[in-house]
Amino acid sequence: MAILMIVVVLVALLLAFFRASIWGWLIAIAVLVPLVAMVSRISDGALQTVYIALGIFLAVLGIPMLRRLLVSSFILGIFRKILPQVSQTEQEALDAGTVGWEGELFSGNPHWRQLLALPKTGLSDREQAFLDNEVEQLCAMLDDWDITHTRQDLPPEVWQFIKDKGFFGMIIPKEYGGLEFSAQAQSAVVTKVASRSGTASVTVMVPNSLGPAELLLHYGTQEQKDKYLRGLASGKEVPCFALTGPFAGSDAGAIPDYGIVCYGDFNGHSNVLGVRVTWEKRYITLAPVATLLGLAFKLYDPQNLLGAEVSRGITLALIPTDTPGVNVGRRHFPLNSAFLNGPTTGKDVFIPMDYIIGGTMRIGHGWRMLMDCLAAGRSISLPASATGGVKLAARTSGAYCRVRKQFHVPVGKFEGVEEALTRIAGHLYVMDAARTMTAQAVDMGGKPSVISAIVKYHCTERGRMVINDAMDVHGGKGICLGPDNYLARAYQQTPIGITVEGANILTRSLIIFGQGAVRSHPYVLKEIHAAHDQNNKRAVREFDEALFGHISFSLSNAVRSLVYGLTGGRIIGVPTEQPTRRYYQALTRYSAAFAFAADVSMLVLGGGLKRKEKLSARLGDVLSQMYLCSAVLKRFEDDGRPDDDLPLLHWGMQDGLYRIQVAFDGVLQNFPNRFAALLLRAMIFPLGQCRKPPSDHLGHQVASLLLKPGPVRERLTAGMFISRDENDAVGALEAALTSTLACEPLQAELEKARKEGKLKAREELQQIAEARDLGIIDAEQALQLERDYALRRKVIMVDDFAPEQLRAYQG
Numbered sequence: 001m002a003i004l005m006i007v008v009v010l011v012a013l014l015l016a017f018f019r020a021s022i023w024g025w026l027i028a029i030a031v032l033v034p035l036v037a038m039v040s041r042i043s044d045g046a047l048q049t050v051y052i053a054l055g056i057f058l059a060v061l062g063i064p065m066l067r068r069l070l071v072s073s074f075i076l077g078i079f080r081k082i083l084p085q086v087s088q089t090e091q092e093a094l095d096a097g098t099v100g101w102e103g104e105l106f107s108g109n110p111h112w113r114q115l116l117a118l119p120k121t122g123l124s125d126r127e128q129a130f131l132d133n134e135v136e137q138l139c140a141m142l143d144d145w146d147i148t149h150t151r152q153d154l155p156p157e158v159w160q161f162i163k164d165k166g167f168f169g170m171i172i173p174k175e176y177g178g179l180e181f182s183a184q185a186q187s188a189v190v191t192k193v194a195s196r197s198g199t200a201s202v203t204v205m206v207p208n209s210l211g212p213a214e215l216l217l218h219y220g221t222q223e224q225k226d227k228y229l230r231g232l233a234s235g236k237e238v239p240c241f242a243l244t245g246p247f248a249g250s251d252a253g254a255i256p257d258y259g260i261v262c263y264g265d266f267n268g269h270s271n272v273l274g275v276r277v278t279w280e281k282r283y284i285t286l287a288p289v290a291t292l293l294g295l296a297f298k299l300y301d302p303q304n305l306l307g308a309e310v311s312r313g314i315t316l317a318l319i320p321t322d323t324p325g326v327n328v329g330r331r332h333f334p335l336n337s338a339f340l341n342g343p344t345t346g347k348d349v350f351i352p353m354d355y356i357i358g359g360t361m362r363i364g365h366g367w368r369m370l371m372d373c374l375a376a377g378r379s380i381s382l383p384a385s386a387t388g389g390v391k392l393a394a395r396t397s398g399a400y401c402r403v404r405k406q407f408h409v410p411v412g413k414f415e416g417v418e419e420a421l422t423r424i425a426g427h428l429y430v431m432d433a434a435r436t437m438t439a440q441a442v443d444m445g446g447k448p449s450v451i452s453a454i455v456k457y458h459c460t461e462r463g464r465m466v467i468n469d470a471m472d473v474h475g476g477k478g479i480c481l482g483p484d485n486y487l488a489r490a491y492q493q494t495p496i497g498i499t500v501e502g503a504n505i506l507t508r509s510l511i512i513f514g515q516g517a518v519r520s521h522p523y524v525l526k527e528i529h530a531a532h533d534q535n536n537k538r539a540v541r542e543f544d545e546a547l548f549g550h551i552s553f554s555l556s557n558a559v560r561s562l563v564y565g566l567t568g569g570r571i572i573g574v575p576t577e578q579p580t581r582r583y584y585q586a587l588t589r590y591s592a593a594f595a596f597a598a599d600v601s602m603l604v605l606g607g608g609l610k611r612k613e614k615l616s617a618r619l620g621d622v623l624s625q626m627y628l629c630s631a632v633l634k635r636f637e638d639d640g641r642p643d644d645d646l647p648l649l650h651w652g653m654q655d656g657l658y659r660i661q662v663a664f665d666g667v668l669q670n671f672p673n674r675f676a677a678l679l680l681r682a683m684i685f686p687l688g689q690c691r692k693p694p695s696d697h698l699g700h701q702v703a704s705l706l707l708k709p710g711p712v713r714e715r716l717t718a719g720m721f722i723s724r725d726e727n728d729a730v731g732a733l734e735a736a737l738t739s740t741l742a743c744e745p746l747q748a749e750l751e752k753a754r755k756e757g758k759l760k761a762r763e764e765l766q767q768i769a770e771a772r773d774l775g776i777i778d779a780e781q782a783l784q785l786e787r788d789y790a791l792r793r794k795v796i797m798v799d800d801f802a803p804e805q806l807r808a809y810q811g
Contacts (some may be wrong), residue, residue, distance in 0.1 A: 036134045048616040064544070072544035079543070080531050082606050097449025099520050105626045106520040108557040109596035112577045112584055115630060118444075120638045121436045127185035131719075134165045135189055139196040139721035145483040147199050152338045154200060159511045162200075163235025168207040171214060176229035181354040183442035186415035187384040187435060188719055189810040194388025195720035198493045201385045202339040206285045207232065207591040210370065210501070211376035212239040212294045212318055212357075212541045219316075219369050228318065229290065241294035242281035242344050243370070249503075253312065257281070257297040261305045274352040275299065275318070282343040283500070287328050289340050293319045294357070296366055306360065309664020313364030316357040325349035336516035375447040378501050383435040386463035386497055387428070389490045391720040393470035394428045395732060396486055397421060398706025398713065399737040401473055403795055408751075411473070412707045414695075420469040422699035425706050426651040427462040428716060433458065433635035433652070434628050450516040454624045457507045459499040467491050484729040509613035512620030517598055520623075522551035524602070550599070558683055565686040579646060580633055583653045587629055590660050593684040594622050597667060604676045615670060621663035629656040644712045647701035654694045708741060726791070736791035743788040746781055764789055 083210030104110040123131065141158050154162075162168065170186050172178025181189070186208055192199035206623050207213060216225055231237035248254040257279035266272040266384070277297055299312040321328050326349055331342040353360055362369065387414050401421060411417050438455045441448050471478040471491050478487050498504045502511065518524050523546045530543035564572065574584035598619060601609055609616060632652040639645060664684055671677035690719070694702075705712045723731035750767060753759045761767045765786065773780040 004006040007636055011805070026188060033811040038599040053197065067548075068540050068544045072547060073540045075547060076531065076540055076543045077441040079527065083528065083531055097372065097452075097519070098445075099447050099448040100451055100453070101437075101630060102448075102450045102520045102623065102627060103522070104517060105623060105630070106516070106595055106598070107522060107589050108553070108560060110588060110591050112588075112633075115634055116575060116637055118440065118634070119182055121440050123185050123188060126183070127181055127188070130179070130181075131185070131188055131192060134167075135192050138162065138165070138167070138200070139193060140723070141177060142193075142197040142200050143483070144197045144199070144489055145485075147334055148338045148489055149481070152333070153340065154203060154338070159199070162204060166235075167204045168211070168235050168238070169215065169233030170208045172218075172229055176233055178229070178233040183380050183439040183743060184436065187380050187439040190381060190384035191388040191391070191435070191719050192721050194385040195392040198385070198389065198490060198496075199338045201388060202285060202337070205381040205385060206433065207239050208391055209381040210374050211377075212292050214377065215241075215294060215316060215357050215369060216318070218366075218373065219362055221354075221359045223354070224318070224357065224359075232292070237288055237291045238289050239292045239294065240284050240286040240290035240344075240794050241296075242279065242284045242287065243296045244283050245279070245281050254429070255296065255298055257295075259297045259299045259315065259317075261299065261301040261303065261312075262306075262350075266350060266352050272352050273305065274350055275278045275317070276357070277319075277349050277351060280345045283332065283341060284344055285339060285341045287340070287344045288331050288342045290328060292319055293321050293326060293328070295319055296370065299363060305617045306363070314366035315363050316366040316369060317351060317355045318357050319349070319351055319355055320777050323349060323351065324584060334496050335492045336489060337496060343468075371449065372447055373448040374501070375452050378452040378456045379438045379448055380441050382497050383431070383438065383459040385490045386459040387431045387435045388720060389494075390424075390431060390466045391717045392730070393466050393487060393490065394424050394706060395713070395720065395722070396733055397424055397470045397473050399733045400477065400795065402707045403733070403736045403740050403792055410707070412703065417473050418700060419696075420473050421703035421706050422651065422694075424466050424469050425648065425702050425716060426655060426694070427466050429635075429645075429648040430628050430632055430652045430656070431459050431462050432716075433631040437631040437634055450519055450623075451627065453502065453507050453511045453515070454627050456501060457504050457512065458624055458628060460494075461504060464494045464498060467494050477796065480798035480800075482801070484794075484797070484799050486729050488735075492532060493796050499568065506621055509617040512624060513598075514610065514620075516620065516623055517602065519655050523547075523553060554596065556601040557592045557599070560592040561683045563591070564592055565684060567689075568687075576637070577641045579649070580636065580641075580653075583629070583633060583657070586657055587626055587633075590622065590626060590657070590664075591773075593664070594619070594626065597622075597664070597680055598674055600680055601667075601671075604673045614674070615667060618663045618666040618670075622660050622667075623725075625656045625660045625663065629653055629660075632656070639715065641809040642711075642715075643713070644705075644710075647698060647705065648712070648716070650698055651702050652696045654692075654698070658691045658693045665689065709738065726794075732791060732794045735789075736795045739784075739788040739791050743785055746777060746785055749776060750785075 018643060055358075101110075101115060104114070137160070138161060141155075141161060147154055166177075166179045167189070168180035170181040170189065171178075172180065174180045186205075190201055190205045193204055212549070213229065215230060216232075222229075223441060228237060232239055245255065245257060247256055257277070259277040262274065262276055263271050264274055264276065266274060277295065279295060279297055281287075281295075295317050296314060297317070299315040300310055301307070301312055302310055305311070319326060323348050327345045328342065331340065334341055356363060357369070358365070398412070398421060401417055402410050404411050406414075412421060434455050438448065438451055441451060467487065467490055470487055478485065478491070481488050518528065526546035527543060527550065530539045530546060533539035533542065534764040569582075569585035569589035571583040572588045574581055574588070576584060594752075601615065601619065605612060605615075629652070632649060636645065636649045668677050668681045668684070671680065722734060724734070725731040726735050750759065750771055753765070753771060756778065759767050759770050761770045767788070768777075768782050768785045771777045772779060777785070
């Protein structure tokens with residue numbers, strides 16, 4: 001019996017590791033069942049019955065015609081009944097975008113060589129020159145206190161610079177006067193601007209994200225492109241896009257805004273076929289100054305002027321804001337950010353049919369158009385702006401904690417502060433890796449709908465964590481608003497990124513796994529499409545192929561999950577050696593476990609999984625952390641595996657793997673079917689949970705990287721704007737850090753003299769003068785120490801105002 005069990009296990013292992021098809025599993029059953037029966041020493045009659053039953057079973061499942069007739073068609077009927085109802089907008093969201101690396105993570109067996117073979121990210125010479133010149137100039141022009149407190153807007157010269165230098169045309173082809181930048185370049189521009197001013201970064205990124213330019217490029221008629229793209233590229237036209245309204249936020253199907261197909265008068269012409277549109281929108285960025293309004297509404301044709309259908313679906317139009325009846329100009333004021341954002345309304349505004357983006361052939365396709373464009377835009381804009389803000393927080397927090405002392409010790413050396421610095425540096429390393437890898441996917445032609453949701457959610461959430469930690473370590477310096485406070489506006493404005501382009505609660509609980517399970521799974525979408533196919537013969541054939549491929553897939557991942565759990569994944573072949581080998585193995589193990597858990601969840605809960613938002617969120621957390629860890633590994637390889645970066649690599653990977661374990665445990669503890677939960681736990685954690693969060697020792701290594709200048713600190717904060725002007729708050733902090741480190745030997749001499757009683761003065765400047773007069777230091781060293789004192793004082797001091805100075809600009 002022991003030998004038999006060994007044979008059974010070996011056969012299962014071979015089938016699992018070689019991804020056996022249904023034929024492989026059937027052959028294994030054909031061999032193992034008789035073997036088990038014979039070893040069990042059952043009677044000849046019973047053995048004959050086993051053979052007959054086995055023959056029938058193999059014939060039914062092994063002969064495709066019989067299987068489809070007796071099994072697949074029956075299961076398809078059940079599947080059609082239990083398949084949850086999906087609205088048109090949900091279906092279009094599921095169909096939108098492309099599948100990239102998340103599909104490999106869903107496979108249970110990621111092809112790591114495929115990931116590592118992707119070209120290293122980088123900018124063209126032209127793009128790098130723009131970043132080094134125009135973007136650098138723009139950042140130098142920005143005074144965030146003046147923008148947010150005094151003006152509540154960008155200065156006129158900044159607006160003009162942005163327009164003149166083509167910032168609004170980064171996605172527009174050169175033939176239309178645009179810059180035609182890669183996604184990497186767009187991301188780099190937004191990251192750098194965001195490290196200086198949130199207002200400016202939003203102003204720059206919105207025209208290059210989901211909006212008129214991108215919609216025109218993908219779907220506009222040639223006439224529309226010729227008419228508008230040059231103006232958009234030059235800044236002559238300022239775009240906005242209006243989707244969200246008071247009664248329709250995330251639920252696009254509930255859009256109350258509507259248009260009625262009719263004839264009307266337009267520009268002196270009568271009997272023009274067009275649409276009379278009524279809308280009320282809010283939260284529309286650039287609406288107060290927009291010259292072109294992109295608009296989403298439901299189109300109706302009650303007179304059948306376009307055909308037999310009355311309800312034509314969500315449609316998009318591009319309307320000049322000087323069209324009679326269009327109302328813009330008022331502003332919202334989102335958390336002391338001064339980017340222009342406001343409502344727009346219109347009542348029975350008549351527009352001709354050629355205002356519809358893409359013309360009449362695109363009527364009713366608006367939601368799919370938006371979903372496809374959102375997949376690309378969300379991959380770039382918000383991850384970049386969040387990362388830019390975190391780069392600022394990381395660099396300034398490290399410098400401030402080295403310059404600022406308490407009890408004669410830099411505050412960064414205290415373990416409590418060190419813990420916060422560790423998180424700041426670790427999160428930044430992960431965020432920047434995910435930002436660049438996702439932008440690369442867009443550059444390779446992808447429209448990563450699931451990945452875009454992952455990076456949007458996790459970059460903005462980690463950005464929130466980092467800015468909270470940065471405020472904590474800055475203490476009073478962080479909470480007093482003024483020109484010298486480089487963090488407070490970012491702290492105030494953090495919830496904006498959390499809220500827009502898919503609120504984070506919605507994104508985590510409904511989109512990442514809810515959409516990913518269908519889009520990224522190798523078989524689920526095929527099964528759904530087969531179920532919706534009206535051609536029954538074709539539907540049964542395609543469903544049969546998908547179903548039994550799915551069964552084989554699930555069985556393989558179940559075995560792989562168990563074996564990898566028992567061996568800790570050590571038997572998994574991966575493309576690299578230490579120090580990353582075990583991380584690749586761990587991710588492969590969790591990928592198999594995730595694929596198996598996803599299949600069990602969909603099988604057991606069916607359509608009810610859609611309503612189990614907490615469960616879906618935790619499964620989404622597993623997928624997200626696997627993607628973030630993949631990005632960290634890719635970054636480490638692309639950077640040339642620098643030894644100095646190992647603390648950041650280890651922290652990012654250990655934190656991510658621990659979060660995966662926690663998410664899995666949350667799924668298992670709360671899975672509604674306890675038998676299934678026990679099965680999953682046995683297959684995923686057969687030896688229990690062994691992952692630990694990053695250690696304090698590792699955290700110390702990570703935090704120390706921020707406390708002093710060096711190649712790691714430069715790589716970690718590369719791409720942010722750093723002022724060299726000592727009158728600038730960040731410039732002064734950079735100078736103070738350099739000065740503090742240079743003056744440490746001199747400070748040690750002064751401290752020694754104080755302890756020996758040679759210095760009698762109480763104040764630091766007086767002590768410096770006394771030490772110079774006593775010959776302890778020379779005149780040049782005294783000047784160096786006096787400058788160091790002035791820099792440290794400037795960095796530590798906070799702004800104060802006369803009451804009248806705090807009144808907002810009224811001119």
